[in-house]
Amino acid sequence: MLNDNNIDYFDKIEDLIAETMLIDLFNKKKAEVFKNVVFEGKKRYYIEDLAEKDYNLENTTPYQLDILGHFIEEHAWGRLLCRTTQLLLELYPKYNSEILDFSCNWTKMQIFSNEKRTNFKQIANKLYINCNHTALHSCWLLQELLDFFKIDKANVHFLIHRPSSAEPKHIQSYVEQRFKRNFANYVKIKHNKTEEYTDKMLTRIEKYLNPILAKMSKSYPNLFLFDDYTIAYNYIKKLSYKLSINLSLPTKAKTILNKYLDYMIEFYKEK
Numbered sequence: 001m002l003n004d005n006n007i008d009y010f011d012k013i014e015d016l017i018a019e020t021m022l023i024d025l026f027n028k029k030k031a032e033v034f035k036n037v038v039f040e041g042k043k044r045y046y047i048e049d050l051a052e053k054d055y056n057l058e059n060t061t062p063y064q065l066d067i068l069g070h071f072i073e074e075h076a077w078g079r080l081l082c083r084t085t086q087l088l089l090e091l092y093p094k095y096n097s098e099i100l101d102f103s104c105n106w107t108k109m110q111i112f113s114n115e116k117r118t119n120f121k122q123i124a125n126k127l128y129i130n131c132n133h134t135a136l137h138s139c140w141l142l143q144e145l146l147d148f149f150k151i152d153k154a155n156v157h158f159l160i161h162r163p164s165s166a167e168p169k170h171i172q173s174y175v176e177q178r179f180k181r182n183f184a185n186y187v188k189i190k191h192n193k194t195e196e197y198t199d200k201m202l203t204r205i206e207k208y209l210n211p212i213l214a215k216m217s218k219s220y221p222n223l224f225l226f227d228d229y230t231i232a233y234n235y236i237k238k239l240s241y242k243l244s245i246n247l248s249l250p251t252k253a254k255t256i257l258n259k260y261l262d263y264m265i266e267f268y269k270e271k
Contacts, residue, residue: 027066054139
């Protein structure tokens with residue numbers, strides 16, 4: 001049985017978790033923000049205004065959600081919808097008797113069911129939610145759930161992730177300049193290189209390596225715009241292989257360009 005000491009302990013744990021959440025740092029104005037982008041090291045997330053309907057959500061994934069000081073982190077839309085609904089039903093149990101009547105005007109599909117169905121996930125005893133939605137409709141469903149529970153969406157904070165190809169050009173430009181500056185500083189300090197060396201490195205990456213990458217990938221056409229080490233590593237290794245079989249490049253040029261790619265993998269791996 002929980003006593004006051006137990007409750008205090010769990011409250012402290014919840015507070016500690018909240019303090020490590022990027023969205024909480026954003027709320028407290030302690031995070032690096034540019035326009036509607038919040039930075040966490042090399043990663044970046046977009047502030048999604050749930051008070052407005054967004055039509056540009058293809059390939060997006062959720063990251064962190066703050067509802068009335070309750071924090072949820074999920075990186076898949078279906079899991080986010082499950083946990084959000086569970087939280088709202090815990091906070092407002094009176095809606096348990098009405099939830100099966102919930103519907104959205106943009107779909108004829110049933111949203112909640114009291115029995116297991118294809119693409120439905122269980123969120124409570126004899127209660128399942130339909131998770132068969134695109135990223136766009138998942139976000140719209142989240143908004144309508146908040147309306148159903150009479151939550152002021154203007155007070156809900158939500159961060160999502162966008163792949164670089166889906167980012168606005170002005171954000172890409174800012175991120176690219178930010179990356180070049182930090183990457184150049186890293187190479188200068190870690191590898192004792194001069195500013196002249198790093199300027200030449202950045203120019204060569206842009207001139208010789210980015211065009212090759214752009215032919216390999218539409219989602220990630222720019223070496224300066226990755227925000228995930230694993231994705232960056234995989235593409236850089238593929239790019240290195242492309243260099244190795246390129247017959248028009250002299251061996252010395254391949255060696256130099258591969259050295260730049262090695263530096264880039266090191267930099268992306270750094271937290």
